[in-house]
Amino acid sequence: MLKDGSGKRLAPAVGDAFALRPARVHEATGRGRRAFALFQAARHPGPLIWVLPAYLPELPMPWGLPKGVSARLHLLRPAGETDLLWCVEEALRAAPTGLVIAEPQQPLSLLAGRRLQLAAEAGRTTGLMLIRQDAGSNATETRWACEPQASPASDSTLHHWSLNKNKQGTLGHWVLNWDGASTAFHMVSETGERYQPAEPPL
Template sequence: MTAPLLTRQQHCPRPALRLLGTLPFTQARLHEGCGPARHSLAALLIGATRGPVLWITPAWATDRLNPEGACPLTGPDNGPDRLLFATPQRREDLLWCMEEALRSGATPLVIADLPAPPGLTPVRRLHLAAEEGATRGHHRPLGLILTPGNGGAPGVESRWHMAPAHDLDTDRWHLERRRARDAPPAAWHLSGQPGAWALKQT
């Protein structure tokens, strides 16, 4: 007898990190951040986690994250001492470092600032590494790749685009969920500061 295609069992949502208390980022999976404010998106995710964060960036990159400069987005309880930096010399080592970090489960968030979106096979390997890390480490690691332009890495769990929309008196951003396995595309205006964020769907 074959198993029925439909059952009455409830669907159990997968564990997720809630960015700004609302926006779900499924844990033990790989997500993509793109757009001119993608580093700000990464800083917001850092503020939503607890524990060390690994930030991977090419050794040849000229624009690197200033940990103290990220504090206005991560919040006062998330000092620069939480950030660990890896700067591989070779392009192929960027994803290797990320894969090994996710597989260890030693940190809740692994961020890789990439010069271009990876292909489908590396993305699948990173998903598998994050899932393995959730079973062997202290955390259910979330992977975030930062890609230039509009991104486009195939097979990611979700893709987010963030761009500045500041005016004279207010820091404001436009945040879009362009792709997600468990949620439709959507967009928001974000303003405020840690502990007092205002998120308005557009």
């Protein structure tokens, strides 16, 4: 843990705040969890696997996905929860996948969570579970709560992402402007500070 002279904890550098630790399984919850998953998908190279139950009406819309994601995306639509977990484990265990995203509909047990972590370690693959409220397992590496936020400006799409659980680091929450088209994003300071003066000095 980094500490400055006064012993206060320093927030991690902004650039890699959203980098998921590799070869681990993470969780995201909240209304903006799919946006968070796509944000991560755009930042992970290699084939992407998205496991979602066949009865779920929501489908990823390829025209709205970040650039280059839809060509790499493989959609698995298993019929039941057991098949879903099996698919996730198998995909995590396989080496070539870049990121495995899954939407389990039932609470993840500690057993299931631990098995997924072991599979992710074996295959050196990162996993991201999009869980419902309070349906996560304790074995997760990090848990993110993601909510879209109304933005004052018409051309910004604000997201409020908070890191609620972190096994090997600090917690935190960020408001950022990400338009859902590329990997680029802008941090929005909570207090509204500007990084440069409003008008250039004459």
